[in-house]
Each structure stands twice: as C-alpha cells, then as structure tokens.
Amino acid sequence: MLRALVVMLLLANLLALGWSQGWLDRVLGLHAEREPERLKLENHPERMTVLSPQAVTALQTRSCQELGPLAGDEGLRAAQAALERLGLGSADWQVLVRGEQGGLWVVATIKLGSAEFRARKEETYKRMKLNFEPLQGLPDEQPSLVLSEHPSEQAAASALAGYEQRALKGLRVLQLRAAQTRHALSLPRADAALTAQLQNLLASGREPALAGATLAACPAAPEAAAAASAAASR
Known part of the structure; x- marks a missing residue:
C-alpha cells in the first residue's frame, strides 16, 4: 500500500514537471502557461512615455475643422470615402455648399x-x-x-x-x-489625432480628388463673430 502511494506521488510529480516544461503540449494538444511566455506577452514599461497634462489636454481637445473646397459631386464623394476609411461615419461630418464653379x-x-x-x-x-x-x-x-x-x-x-x-x-x-458646385465637409468635433491624419492625407497626395483641398478651422458663424467682436470692444 505504501509502495503504491509512493509510486503515485512520483508519477504526479513527473506529470507536473512535464506540464510545466511543455513536454506534454504536443501529446495533449494544450499549451502550458510558462513564465517566459507570459513575460513575452507583457508590456514593456521602458517603451512607454508618460504624457504631460498639457499633452493629454491637447489630445482630448476637439475643434471644428473644414475640409475643402471639393470640386463637384465626384470630389465630395471622394472626400467622404476618405473619411470613412479613417473610421468616420456620415454622422461625423456636415456637407456645406461653398459656391458654384463655372464651366x-x-x-x-x-x-x-x-x-x-x-x-x-x-x-x-x-x-x-x-x-x-x-x-x-x-x-x-x-x-x-x-x-x-x-x-x-x-x-x-x-x-x-x-x-x-x-x-x-x-x-x-x-x-x-462643366459647371459644378463647390462643396466642403465640416467636422464639428475633430480631435488632434484626426486632424493630423487628415493633414498627412492631404500632404501625401494619395487622393487625387482632394488635390487643391485644405484643412482649416471652421469659419466662425456671423452671430458668434459679432458676439466675439462686441466682447473685445468692451
């Protein structure tokens, strides 16, 4: 009886050792969670950068940006498709008419x-x-x-x-x-990351339909501009 117990304990220890070392992975079809493998999956603190409060605020700040002018319906569709590839949807922009371009x-x-x-x-x-x-x-x-x-x-x-x-x-x-309408896309809540992505896209020239378009802060509405002017004159 005692001898059988010793043999069972010895087998249990051998199985535990084989499991921890991965010797049984191929046999059982399972992978043991060994310490070296877990360490490889962990983040590397030395690669992390701590952002200053000012940098965090800048990244979280949202502003209204306007993309345009966009020539005709083709230019408008190309700009909307480019925004969709950046993960935006139609609810994230507003289509504006910025006049007519003659033929x-x-x-x-x-x-x-x-x-x-x-x-x-x-x-x-x-x-x-x-x-x-x-x-x-x-x-x-x-x-x-x-x-x-x-x-x-x-x-x-x-x-x-x-x-x-x-x-x-x-x-x-x-x-x-042909005569065509000139459009623009207003992005009322663009953050710093999206603004940078759009600026890089325009600079790269990867979207021919966006040639000549720029990204700039939305012009102030007449009421807002009047209020700001009145406040400045006080």
Missing part, C-alpha cells in the same frame, strides 16, 4: 495628325502674334492647340467667329469643364 470652354484646333501639320499651325499663329498652348485633358481630342479660354459656350463661339473672319480654319469649340 470652361476653349477655342482649339482640330486634331493635329502629324508633326508637320502641327509645325505649320504653330508657325501661322506665331506670325499672327496669337498665343497658343497644348490642349490639356480630353485625351480623345489630342494633340491639339488651344488659342483661347472662355467662361461660356456662347463666348467661345463668338471668339471662333472672330478667328474665322481672320481666315483661320480648322478651329472648333470644346468644353473642358
């Missing part, structure tokens, strides 16, 4: 099918002291030269008639940009 029409040459044809056109315009530049955009209409830009199709047609009266042929009116 743009140009008087341009027909497509210049050869280098020789283009050289003859350029020589003619230089001789007549007419300014010209390569057409930008509208890949299907290139290569072409632009002689003038106009805010409306009617103005461009009038300019075309003037060129034709000077015996200039092979010209046409093209629309480079």
Whole structure:
C-alpha cells in the first residue's frame, strides 16, 4: 500500500514537471502557461512615455475643422470615402455648399495628325502674334492647340467667329469643364489625432480628388463673430 502511494506521488510529480516544461503540449494538444511566455506577452514599461497634462489636454481637445473646397459631386464623394476609411461615419461630418464653379470652354484646333501639320499651325499663329498652348485633358481630342479660354459656350463661339473672319480654319469649340458646385465637409468635433491624419492625407497626395483641398478651422458663424467682436470692444 505504501509502495503504491509512493509510486503515485512520483508519477504526479513527473506529470507536473512535464506540464510545466511543455513536454506534454504536443501529446495533449494544450499549451502550458510558462513564465517566459507570459513575460513575452507583457508590456514593456521602458517603451512607454508618460504624457504631460498639457499633452493629454491637447489630445482630448476637439475643434471644428473644414475640409475643402471639393470640386463637384465626384470630389465630395471622394472626400467622404476618405473619411470613412479613417473610421468616420456620415454622422461625423456636415456637407456645406461653398459656391458654384463655372464651366470652361476653349477655342482649339482640330486634331493635329502629324508633326508637320502641327509645325505649320504653330508657325501661322506665331506670325499672327496669337498665343497658343497644348490642349490639356480630353485625351480623345489630342494633340491639339488651344488659342483661347472662355467662361461660356456662347463666348467661345463668338471668339471662333472672330478667328474665322481672320481666315483661320480648322478651329472648333470644346468644353473642358462643366459647371459644378463647390462643396466642403465640416467636422464639428475633430480631435488632434484626426486632424493630423487628415493633414498627412492631404500632404501625401494619395487622393487625387482632394488635390487643391485644405484643412482649416471652421469659419466662425456671423452671430458668434459679432458676439466675439462686441466682447473685445468692451
């Protein structure tokens, strides 16, 4: 009886040792929580930085930031998609209208099918002291030269008639940009982290639709501005 008890205690000690050393992990399909493994999962105090009260306050401070201008519906959708990728939802911003951007029409040459044809056109315009530049955009209409830009199709047609009266042929009116609404997105409660993320996004140029947009503090409402002015004058 005593001998059997000693054998059982010895087996129990061996099992406990095997468990603690991980010898039975593969057999049992379980992993013992050994001290070295727990230490690897612990945080490293030496890597932590204690923030000053001022830094904590700055991180917690929220302010109204405005992202814009955003050209047309495409620019607005691109900006909203960028904010969603940062974890924001439609409840976190407000869509603002910041005016209208007029359309743009140009008087341009027909497509210049050869280098020789283009050289003859350029020589003619230089001789007549007419300014010209390569057409930008509208890949299907290139290569072409632009002689003038106009805010409306009617103005461009009038300019075309003037060129034709000077015996200039092979010209046409093209629309480079349709009239579109300029939007902005107001973020009423942007914290320091979000502000930094948006500034980095704009600086990186990763979002072509945001080209030309900036991030700035929201302009004060007229009532708030009047109240602040009155308080300052007292």
